[in-house]
Amino acid sequence: MSTLIRHGTVADDDWQWIEGDVTQLVERMEAGERLVLPLAVWLAHRLRRDPPRVGVWLGPDDPLEALLPWLADIPLVAIRFPLFTDGRGYSLARLLRCRYGYTGELRAVSDVLVDQLAVMAQCGFDSFGLRADQPPAEALAALVGGLRSPWPVIAMP
Amino acid sequence: MYRYKQADQRLVEDRVAQFRDQMTRFLDGRLGEHEFRPLRLQNGLYVQRHAPMLRVAIPYGTLAAYQLRKLADIARRFDRGYGHFTTRSNIQFNWVRLEEAPDILAELATVQMHAIQTSGNCIRNITTDPFAAVAADELFDPRPYCEIVRQWSTLAPEFLFLPRKFKIAFAGGAEDRAAVRFHDIGAFARVADDGRIGFEIFVGGGLGRTPMVGRTIRDFLPREELLNYFEAILRVYNRHGRRDNKYKARIKILVKDLTLEGFSREVEEEWAWTRGGPGCISDATFREMEAFFARHDYAPAAADDPGYLAALAGSRAFARWVERNVSAHRELGYAVVTLSLKKTGVPPGDATAEQMDGVAELAERFSAGEIRVSHEQNLVLPHVARRDLPALWEGARALGMATPNIGLLTDLVCCPGGDFCSLANARSIPVAAAIQQRFDDLDYLFDLGPLELNMSGCVNACGHHHIGHIGILGVDKNNEEWYQVTLGGREGSQAVLGRVIGPSFAAGEIPDVIADLLEVYVDERHEGEIFIDTVERLGLDAFKARVYGGAV
């Protein structure tokens, strides 16, 4: 089971993850489930959705720009790291937070490791779906209270 | 020189503590090899053929005497008493122990040094002209800009996992002594007609297996936009650079795939968001940085000091050293001195702890405590009064660092090759030694004049073989070491890549091949024409015919 850390504490994940275009999506949305949809599905269903209950997840090369008109209503954007060494998600996070002013929950998911959490937080992530083998206590320490993580001398706005 | 502020010091100390924790978790099995690898690389730690290697950053090649002493101390306590200065103004310690790396980093932090981002797929150590601020032809000192970019790029969170390594170089103009067109980004000083300060920006240069000369992406970038613009380039690269094949992951491939125009359009679109915004560098920041590097304290010194003139007239050896190892300084009565790390038989770029301590002392006595590392793998004392040259020469001779060969054939550039590097196809150090031994007659070397020979042990090109007038590349043929020779490479403002002259050679043949090439030059040169100019005028055929006996 993957641990979720949100705003500096271990939290329950109250979102249902949707990988592809599945059946009964509309029914599930209408039944009030909180779903996180892949970008393409999210775009296809955006007219039917109830904004506060539907999140979206992006792969590293998804065109973030497609989301911009609706950004203010989206409660959760998750960015998938297929490999922890794939740094594209960092740019997506910076763009969402700094350029497009996204203020909802921004979650890193998939190959999310303890040693990258502080840097992810610096890029604007505020929740983390850890890879299953990552110890929650160490993850918390990396974010709050443990070793201070080094901070760049000149940080871009 | 720059002195760390609290934020810099805190960064390096926090980093040491963080890496110590990571190392402990690695050693007791809580952190896997695969997860640890990029972390150690971003702290300069490689695992090499015999032992781990630690690469320490010397930002833009500027060192203070107390820092060099610390490097000597580290060489003694943690290595086998020496270090290797590289073409990228880093120093490598070849025999460290993995578990001691955090202690070494802690030692470095006490003298405002670190090994952060000297490896890995991130923005690497910034390099520049070793003659910055003292060269007479310079437009302005590039180091304040290097320092600003260093501060921004060190742990810039967005750019720690790029598709591949990323190298930035600055040059202060007019001559390019930093090979800016062979970097992922090169910045070349420009002053606009209205007096504004800025840079011409080159992008997509690099050597390695696909060598390319960087191309101009902006003729003039005003200095206050440096970070905004670099961020735009890096972001386009981070998002769109190839990650499926590490041999095609450098920015040069992206630029080629998108075309320069296409790439430039993407960068302009990115930059449009930040241009003129809060990421602009303020005048106050420039003033503060310039103050760190400015030197107004040159005591008046005579260019025609009688003691110096007497030594010139009295000693041929001294005069020769002055001719090759002493360069013009912008201040009257001062000189720039290059201490040669190219003594015959010593691996190019290697210095012992005793030599490092000795150089630190010479720097304190004669060069305001400052040392530079050149990308030709020598050490430079940038502020020497001419009257001190005889005493400095004696001191350098005592250290074995006064070989009068700067810019000559035996001042060759060479990577560690198969003796240390696990990627190597062939050894390079013994071949360098054979060349130095064969051509150690000073009269002959002086007669040959300026000549750059560069050697790499594999296609990664750490020894810059593509831009040597003569380049030597180690290749593997059926598990044997062979060497391919290129001719006609050149760095600087007329940068070109050398071309292969023909089939490769066994190690033992290389000195003869070099001798053949030199013979053609000596036979064919015009009065005053240097080697590379003769090569360009004649083309390769005459050289090939001599080397291969007309068989090619």
Ligand code: HEM
């Ligand atoms: C001993 C361990 C070393 C290893 C494993 C190593 C590895 C590499 C690799 C893999 C590349 C090719 C990068 C690419 O094409 O994308 C490269 C390039 C380079 N390295 Fe090294 N290197 C080592 C030592 C050195 C040393 C000692 C120097 C300086 C003398 C150096 C300077 C450079 C330079 C200048 C390049 C070419 C830059 C470019 O690709 O444009 N490296 N190195």
Ligand code: SF4
């Ligand atoms: S050129 Fe090849 S052999 Fe030489 S240091 Fe670089 S990777 Fe190693």
